[in-house]
Amino acid sequence: MALRLDPVRLFIADDVGVGKTIKALLIARELIDRGEVRRMAVLCPPYLCDQWEKELREKFNLEAVVIRSSTLGRLERHKPAHLSLYEHYPIQVISIDWVKSDRNKYQFLQFCPELVIVDEAHGAAEADPRNRKQQQRHQLLREIAQDERRHLILLTATPHSGVEGAFRSLLGLLRPEFRELDMGSLTEAQRAELARHFVQRTRKDIEQDWEEGRCFPERISVDVTYALSAKYRELFDRTYEFCSEIVQSGEGLEERKRRVRYWGALALLRAVMSSPAAAVAALEKRAGAPELGEEEPDFGPFIFEPTDELVDDEAPTPPIEEAEATLPESDRRRLRRLARMARELLHSEEDTKLTACVETVRSLLQEGFHPIIWCRYVATAEYVGEALRHALKVAPSGLTGDGVQVTVITGRIGEEERRMRIEAIDPEGPRVLVATDCLSEGINLQEKFTAVLHYDLPWNPNRLEQREGRVDRYGQTAAKVKAVRFFGRDNPVDGAVIDVLLDKAREIHRALGTYVPVPEESESVMEAIFNSLFLRGRDRLQGLQLPLFEENVALQAFHRRWELDAERERTNRTRFAQRALKPEEVRRELEGVDRVLGDPDAVREFVLSAAQRLGLSVRRDPKDADVFLIDVSEESLRTLPDPIRVTRQRILSELAHPSPVAPQGSPFGADRRSPTWRVSFVSPTPEGAEYLGRNHRFVTALARYLLEEALTKGKDAVASRCGVMRTRAVDTLTALLLLRVRYLVEIPERVPLLSEEVLVMGYHSLSDEEDPWLDDDEALRLLAEAKPDANIPFAEKRELVEMVLEEIGAWGGDGQVWGAGHPLQARIRARIGGRAKELEESHKRIRKAVSLRVRELRVLPQFPPDLLGLLVLQPVVRP
Structure with a gap:
């Protein structure tokens, strides 16, 4: 599709986890190799920069620099004074939030590369003027697109947020006339023209063209419930009563204070139901009641999970503090009593949520899964991680070893340290990752994990899919992955979230085969639901409260809107699944290329033969026939020719001392000092191994050395x-x-x-x-x-x-x-x-x-x- 456009203006809106990054970079690499592009830039959210750099380097042998505030000084020092960053460095990965500002964007636009790839493009659609951040992103893209000769590739799994104008604003970046299209009544000519630039495929569409078996795992979705203990139930009841009272008593206050009380009540209730640790963090670590300003602060991110932004995973203290400022001293004392009750629950048998989680994790491990436990707050993640480390010191029954690796990653840890912790996990042993939503985007986890458990249900179905998509995606070598919705069967808050949002999302997914983003007004609908829960009284909160939801007019309208969005998505995916593409035509061209450049089997035979001739020890992994073990000890490296040794030592050095500009991720077993390098020549690559394709710099270094030596040394060359x-x-x-x-x-x-x-x-x-x-x-x-x-x-x-x-x-x-x-x-x-x-x-x-x-x-x-x-x-x- 791309090569039939001049310039390439393409919008790739495929499902989560089906390889949009790889597709975009295949196009980029082709344009570079054809000499049509000399410089390229990837614009993405800051938390995705390092992942893009890694994909460029490992899969396409393109050395990129990451441009953001933390790398700017170093990059400036390593370029000529007379050139800008964008002129000197040909392959760039840039934080869109850094470059969108007036201070930074004008130089970028002046020297903008010939090819620009925009990831998570939905976050740069035209937005309400009050959303200044998104408007700045959109204005940047409009100015980039004004150059009619510039290649532009947009990527997102959620192209349509339900706002038709926002979607058309993205299409208009491809061609200005697309901005005026009425998607509900496209003519055949308009549809055909748009289909040249827009592709939206589900997993089913792709698997129809895949003749070598499944390319995605089977996702098994299950529900696991727990019942609150007497003490946890008492904490919840008292918290709920307190929240209901302050919301109801605040009805007579001015709008500003009434809303602050509502936000505070919601934040407190969510923290308490997350874990006693989150409740303690929210209630005990307050700086005191602040002075209330004139404008209502935006407390939404402390409660709800936005789709296109990383979530603040700290305890929701600010809304509780603001609410406290509106309360009398007697209510503040009640808050302190709630904090004491929460502290008494910490790591006790009365915390039945934690106990049930530990047992579920044991069961997942015994079934052969390696789970990620998703938590809403830092305090909860650290609390769960500590409990799992204690409970899993001895490997669960049926597993061998000294215990289970339990790794905890939260937003308090910097991006580079997060990657280092992921890399340090031994792929050979049982393992559990406890994380907040700081990891729900940006780091591929499918190589080491095969299940997810939602310890805290997200209040946004889009976030649920992002979490599960970390393991259920292309590159997952396990045949099956498991997704566990974990909730209290006697918890009305969980019941409201499941009934209003999550069950509806699951129903739409089953019917459509893909997830449809929740409509934008989901927060206002959930606010209305929870407000009803607070105002109706405790006696109405038994079970899942289906009658309450059925009589809610706003909820019914919301679900109808979601169903209309799903129908629109079904129509679009039928129109733009690109079924006109002929896999056999693509295969014919690919086979022609492989005959010249070598397919994976040829690469394997070349590397093994070259290693044997050079005296580099390579042996097949006895546990996995697709994995080979290369001896990279100092003694082994000493016998290699200088060009090969320098290349190998460079990779070793990058592993030992990762650069903040170009973080590395090549696997060397569980230990960076391990003398064994695990590699594979197949894709998807077995977990813990590094893929060696014909573009890998080690392979190219071997080929270049053997060829040049043969041409210069004659009969003394390794290869005659x-x-x-x-x-x-x-x-x-x-x-x-x-x-x-x-x-x-x-x-x-x-x-x-x-x-x-x-x-x-x-x-x-x-x-x-x-x-x-x-x-x-x-x-x-x-x-x-x-x-x-x-x-x-x-x-x-x-x-x-x-x-x-x-x-x-x-x-x-x-x-x-x-x-x-x-x-x-x-x-x-x-x-x-x-x-x-x-x-x-x-x-x-x-x-x-x-x-x-x-x-x-x-x-x-x-x-x-x-x-x-x-x-x-x-x-x-x-x-």
């Missing part, structure tokens, strides 16, 4: 350029030529691009045949599969090589295939000319001649080619 083999694979003397061929790719109005590839050609030597040349597939097969079946004296080898060199007219000592007048030269030149025509047609076919420039594209072979290698196959004399 000439060889002779006596084999049963042929019946007549056969020569295989390894030719490096160059082409000039000419596109009008652009600088010509010089490209090269290696061709394998074979022919029957000393043959009287009219056409002694082998077809390409047969030549490749012999090169890959021919095995020596008998010894041959060195003198005879030398004689055969010299004979073939003279036969093809290449005997000149510099490796070039000589003049066109030689008998075999015509065939070589004709084959290269035919290959150039094939490449030209492939370029035009892929791009569908989108412009006059492409229609006039020419691929011109450059003669003479280089003769890189020669293999002579001599048949075994049969008795």
Whole structure:
């Protein structure tokens, strides 16, 4: 789709976890390799910067710099004074919230790269003017898009928030006329034109084109409930009564104070139901009642989880403090008594929520899952983590080892330390991660975890999907993942959230096959629900209160709106699932590329063979046939040639001393000092292993070293350029030529691009045949599969090589295939000319001649080619 647009203006709105990042970077890498793009920038939320840098480096061998306030000084010191950051560093990952400000954006716009990728683009849609942050992002993107020649790729799993104007504002970045589209009544011509730029696929759409089995795990969703103990029930009852009273008594206050009391009551109730630790943190660590200002503060982020922002996971102290300022001293004393009751529950058997969680985690571990426990507040996460460490010191029944690894990560920990803690988790042993929503975006967790448990139910279904999407995504090697909704069956607050939001989200997902974002007014609806709970009285809070919800007019309207959004989403995904794409056409082009560059099997064979020749110890992991263990100890590295050792030491150094500009994540077992490097050549990659593809810098370093050494050292090189083999694979003397061929790719109005590839050609030597040349597939097969079946004296080898060199007219000592007048030269030149025509047609076919420039594209072979290698196959004399 991208290559058929000029410029590339593409909106990728696929489901969560199906590889939008990889798709965008495949396009970027292709444009860079074609010479159409020299510089690119990724604009993303600050918490995603390091993840983008890691994907660029590990999967595409593109060295990016992260540009944000914390890296600015260092980057400035390492560039020439006369160049801006955006001119000097070709691959950039930039915090959109840093660059959107007036102080920073003008220089970026002045030197903006030719390609810009925008992640989480829904957060940059046109918004209410009061949302200044989002408006600044949108204005930045509009100015970027004004350059009609700039390539622009937008990414989001939630393109439509339910506000039609916001969605059209994003489409308008692709083409201005899209801003005026009426999505409810598109003409066929409008739909077809938009479909060239917009793609929205579900997992089902992708799996229909996937012929090698499932590419996503099966998600098993279950509910686990607990009952409050007598003491926890008493704490809840007293908290609820207190909250209800201050909300009801505040009805007569001015609007500002009435709202503050409501927010304080909601914050207190949510903290108490999260954990006794969160209740203590919210009630005991207050700075005292503050002075109330004139304007009502925005306490929403302390209570609800916004979809497109990271959640503040600290205790909701500010709204409680503000509410306290409106209360008499008698009510403040009641708050202190609630704090004492919460403290008495800490780590006691009366905390049945914690006890039930521990047992559920034990069960998940025994089933072979590695769970993430999601908590709302820092205090809760630390409390749960401490309890799990104590309870799981001895591995649960059925597991072996010294215990279970329990790691706790919250928003109090910096981004770099979060990554280091994740990397330090041993993928070989049982493990549990306890985290707040600071990890629900930005760090891929599917390599080490296979289940989630929502210790605190989110009050936003979108956040629920983001949490579960950390493990249920492309790259998950487990066949099944488990998602546990964990809630109190006698807790009316959990009941309200489940009935109003989470069950409705699940119902829509089952019907549609994907999640539909909750409408924007969800917070106001939930406020109305909770306000009703407070005002109705304690006697109305038994069970899940279905009658109460059924009579709520606002709730009914809200659900109808959500259903309409789901129907609109169903229609759009049907229209823009891009079923016109033909997987067989893509496969044909991909197979052609793999024949030249090598598929994963070829990469594996190359690395293993090169390692053997260089004396680098590589062995297969006895526990996983797809994983190989490379010895990277100091002793082993000492025997390697300098270029390979420097490359390996550089990666080791980055692991030991990660840069704040470019944090690293390559696995070296559980310990960074481990002398064993776990690698794999398959994708999705087994957990704990690093993927070695043909773009990986270790692979490219091996290839570059072996080629350059062969060209300069001759007979002393590790890899010989000439060889002779006596084999049963042929019946007549056969020569295989390894030719490096160059082409000039000419596109009008652009600088010509010089490209090269290696061709394998074979022919029957000393043959009287009219056409002694082998077809390409047969030549490749012999090169890959021919095995020596008998010894041959060195003198005879030398004689055969010299004979073939003279036969093809290449005997000149510099490796070039000589003049066109030689008998075999015509065939070589004709084959290269035919290959150039094939490449030209492939370029035009892929791009569908989108412009006059492409229609006039020419691929011109450059003669003479280089003769890189020669293999002579001599048949075994049969008795």
